[in-house]
Amino acid sequence: MTEISAAALRGAVDLSSLRGRDTQPTSDATAAASAAAPGVVVDVTDAAFGEILELSRTVPVVVDLWAEWCGPCKQLSPIIEKVTREQNGRVVLAKVDVDANPQIAQAFRAQSIPMVVALIGGQPVPMFTGAVPEEQVREVFARLLEVAAQNGVTGSVPADGAEADEQAVEPEEAPLPPLHAEAFEAIEAGDYPRAITAYEKALAENPRDEEAKAGLGQVRLLDRVQGLDLQQVRAAAAAAPADVDAQFAVADMDIAGGHVDDAFGRLLDLFVASDGDDRPRVRARLVELFDLVGPADPRVASARTRLASLLF
16 A cells, blocks of 8 residues: 655645745635535646645645546546545545646656645645556545544535535436446456456447547556566666567556657657567557557657658
């Protein structure tokens, strides 16, 4: 289990630049946050982060640093939201798109995403980096509440949707297709091979199932990086620059950590250096990662252009 210490990041992270000059007094922090975004899950911007810092003096705040192109983020974020809502207002989740809010990412020194940090009394404390199973998320949340109580942060906010439910009933979400549901359950349990099998079956039934295709790429990446040590992987790649599998491992870790350009650059250089037998493998891995990041991402367009120039 991740160990949470209220002093773990003290002095290492400076959030003073995000407080702003017009921050609400502590006594009004909960009301201000509730008025801005009722409920326990809040999308936060650079400009509004000062309110979240003040809110953390009343109720512990979990900060989820994510990005649209980040596959592991898409696996982890729903789990964090689910566990947050189960706390009935004792925890607030602040979601931060690092691409749209670089000041927050810089303040937390986010070297890779997903990165999840808690705020207790305005002080940042680490939770975890990278996708983790639901069981571990629950354990870390339980420890977070213990540390918050030890520091006198025991308030709460209205449970998500409590006020809105009095006026309107939210429509129920359509159930997931059976194979998608099986894959999601497997991911939550950390059983990535079972999730891969479920998504492959879904695609066999419907090759145009874009959600299954995206999910398959994400879970394959999670399966490949599970249990890897970044320093060991980088050392192995540095010692054997011609080893395709060693370079693949570093590229996977870079993608999982949000270092997209580094991953693409490494594999494109590997494509140039590889002989005819290895080039198809390198190209196939590049195409897989292109699909994972998404065709709309400008980094994908740039890497595709370079790959095309190398092919022709």
